[in-house]
Amino acid sequence: MQVALDLLETDRAIQIAKEAVEGGIDWIEVGTPLIKSEGMSAIRRVRKEFPDYTILADMKTIDTGSMEVEMAAKSGADVVMILGNSDESTINDSVRSAHRYGVKLMADLMSVDNPVEQAKHLEEMGIDYINVHVGIDQQMLGYNPVQLLNDIIGAVNIPVAVAGGLDEKTVSEIVDAGADIVIVGGNITRSDNVTEAAKKIRSSVESPSKSGFLKQSLDDEIYELFMTTSTPNISDAMHRKGAMQNIRPLVRDTKMVGRAVTVQTFEGDWAKPVQSIDTAKPGDVIVIYNGSKHIACWGGLATFSCLNKGVAGVVVDGAVRDVDDITNIGLPIFASNTVPNAGDPKGFGEINSEIICGNQTVKSGDYIIGDNNGVVVVPKEHAYEIARRAKEVEKGEQRLYEEVKRGRTLSEVAQLNKWEKQ
Structure with missing residues (x-):
């Protein structure tokens, strides 16, 4: 069970990760937004705070594979995420760099044209994990990773991770389908009670067949x-x-x-x-x-x-x-x-x-x-799409309310000085 820290501020990300760990998280992902915002220092700080946990760096590498894998590995990552639709030269160079620095590679199938065939090819090239990933913007349009998971599970022999708007309901379905790693982002990190949210999802991971959740029609969900x-x-x-x-x-x-x-x-x-x-x-x-x-x-x-x-x-x-x-x-x-x-x-x-x-x-x-x-x-x-995005806005505000409740001002939590337009 992996938590994706797709935030912009390292301090907030670390605090949320601490609460998620209390709820049963196994792996900690330094998300792409955090890496873009704070650079490799974010990986170093997360590594320092959680020395005994597997740290994944979601680099979303599509070029300069060797360099980016080396950067992440030297900063403390155990697993580095690259894009599954990268050029073969980039993938090969990433694999060589991963071997050199003793890290594993996960390939993200988001927006790959022929995901099943590419997953098999990535395994042949030396990738260690496949990530069946529906991106945040795709989730807002109703795309569901379950639709692809069964085909990928039957096509490769390496562990398969799944990401894409997972919550306590959908995680059960994912685990039942055979996923090895479930990656959860906003439904943990944007909760006003991160530990409790992680515990609920952990429970679904541990006892997937007992979930009993019923599917809604699209109109009912909207x-x-x-x-x-x-x-x-x-x-x-x-x-x-x-x-x-x-x-x-x-x-x-x-x-x-x-x-x-x-x-x-x-x-x-x-x-x-x-x-x-x-x-x-x-x-x-x-x-x-x-x-x-x-x-x-x-x-x-x-x-x-x-x-x-x-x-x-x-x-x-x-x-x-x-x-x-x-x-x-x-x-x-x-x-x-x-x-x-x-x-x-x-x-x-x-x-x-x-x-x-x-x-x-x-x-x-x-x-x-x-x-x-x-x-x-x-x-x-x-x-x-708007209904899903509105729910994400609400989750983000709930987390901000919780952080302000702990004694910080909204300006401090949002780091307004840092993010003012220059």
């Missing part, structure tokens, strides 16, 4: 991820995009997640907004452009009517009325204004056309997430 992450985390995952402007919750302390049923209407015309309730399916969110902040197109009766269809919530770029009734009903309603007066049902507008709401483009089927902070829109074609 829904669960959005329900358990905040709109700020989701906006961060979208590079600070997607947040509706001037849209506020009328009902506090509620969470709304669903697919958009869009409504274009005008100046308090409430016909299409009300008709959209009939169009909506259970779990959908009705998203309305009203055209006026001074004439309401939505109120208490429409909100109550949503309960019959199981509508998850409503967003109105414009005015809403009957605030007391809406609060008592409790359905999540978000709007840019509240007024007493309503318009008339004239029937102008469209349902499920592309609209602008809160200065964000919304299409039918896009994911709409709302909480006390406001509302974000996630394009349906990127929903799974």
